[in-house]
Amino acid sequence: MIPPIPIRSDHNGTADPQRDDRILGIALALDDIQHPEALAPMLIGLPSRAFDAATPPLSRLELVELRGPDPVLELVGRAIPSNWIAVGLRAGAHARRGDDPATAHSGNVVHIVHRDGTAVTVLSFPSVDRLILGPDTEIRDGRVPDACRRLLGLPTAPPPPSMTAFVVDSWLAVCAKTATLSPGLTWPEVVSLHPATADGMTSPVLSRAERLWPGIGVEVPTPADIAAATERLGASLGWERFHAACITSRFTPCPNLSTDAAAWMDAGMFARWVQGELPPRELVLDVLDAVLQPGASDRVWATLGLLAPTD
Numbered sequence: 292m293i294p295p296i297p298i299r300s301d302h303n304g305t306a307d308p309q310r311d312d313r314i315l316g317i318a319l320a321l322d323d324i325q326h327p328e329a330l331a332p333m334l335i336g337l338p339s340r341a342f343d344a345a346t347p348p349l350s351r352l353e354l355v356e357l358r359g360p361d362p363v364l365e366l367v368g369r370a371i372p373s374n375w376i377a378v379g380l381r382a383g384a385h386a387r388r389g390d391d392p393a394t395a396h397s398g399n400v401v402h403i404v405h406r407d408g409t410a411v412t413v414l415s416f417p418s419v420d421r422l423i424l425g426p427d428t429e430i431r432d433g434r435v436p437d438a439c440r441r442l443l444g445l446p447t448a449p450p451p452p453s454m455t456a457f458v459v460d461s462w463l464a465v466c467a468k469t470a471t472l473s474p475g476l477t478w479p480e481v482v483s484l485h486p487a488t489a490d491g492m493t494s495p496v497l498s499r500a501e502r503l504w505p506g507i508g509v510e511v512p513t514p515a516d517i518a519a520a521t522e523r524l525g526a527s528l529g530w531e532r533f534h535a536a537c538i539t540s541r542f543t544p545c546p547n548l549s550t551d552a553a554a555w556m557d558a559g560m561f562a563r564w565v566q567g568e569l570p571p572r573e574l575v576l577d578v579l580d581a582v583l584q585p586g587a588s589d590r591v592w593a594t595l596g597l598l599a600p601t602d
Contacts, residue, residue, distance in 0.1 A: 311409060311426035313342055314377065318401045318413045320349055321381045322421070332362035335379035335403060336371065357382075364547065366438040368555045378442045379403030380435055384414060404439040412436075434567070437560040450562035454533065455525025457562075458486060459598065460569045461544070462521075466591070467575045470582040478587040479511050487520035488512075514590050518597035530562040537561075544568075 314337075321335065336353035343351070353375070357365045362382045371378060384400040398416035411425035424431070430440070432448035440447050465484050470476045482488060512520070534553065537543050541550045545568045553561055580588050 314403050314405060314426050315411050318403050318411050321401045322399055322413045322415050332357040332382035335381060336375040337377035338374045339376055363434045363438050366442060368552045369442060371442050377403055377405040378439050380439060402435045402439055404443060406443050408445060432563060441556060441560060447557055447559040450530035450559045453525045454528040454530060455522055457566055458521050458525045460572055462486060463575045464569055467578045474582045476583050476587055478590045481587050482512050482517060485517060487524045514593035515597055517594045521598060531558045534558040534561045
């Protein structure tokens, strides 16, 4: 049976509080499942009959086990039955405080979204009070909320207003990959890998000889030049246009993301997915410190310091 519903201070309320309590009750019941065969990630389908009673049993749900290594990726591009009026995901979750591995915890997450946008999230970890977000109509971003909303054809949270962070992280990732294969890259070589170097910067794209032996008549861009070019490029692209261009050109920057899957996403989900596939900036910078020439690494850090903060 559905467990008693606790008092929750973050319930902002919607137009149907009784329905909200049913959604929350189902989420709590799913979170309480402990027998081993039910611990695999599950897609949760809530047909209309799941809302027939005040405390609907779990037997009225439609549960689809997700066997792949990434349950959220298994949801991407999926079509759901038309009689499902809400969908959700139950899966394992991991959390830690900052970068401290000693604070890592494993637990569960249950997220359910109704077709009208009402959503609830239940997070539970050992020795930590269960966290309940909602039910409310706030649009939360993240892989799980994004995928559940797209299953219902709902829009996700909007993408960032600028692509500057993506330009920076893409550049750093390419630099790290290149320098790992060929350590000791110079600053001109690092500049040549920047996506803006072929897009109208005042300094030309440097030839191989000019990259290896700077100071022979070619002016190498400064960190200030690269920072300004990065912000110009990031502001000029736009996630909506980039998303549409990837679909049209049948290309995505993620090896595990097909163009059909990208088309299933909206621009907000696509932006967060693509950005999330890039390695963490802190990790990449650690790699660059080790494989770039010291002067090149210093200039990379200087470039980042000159950029305006991005979300």
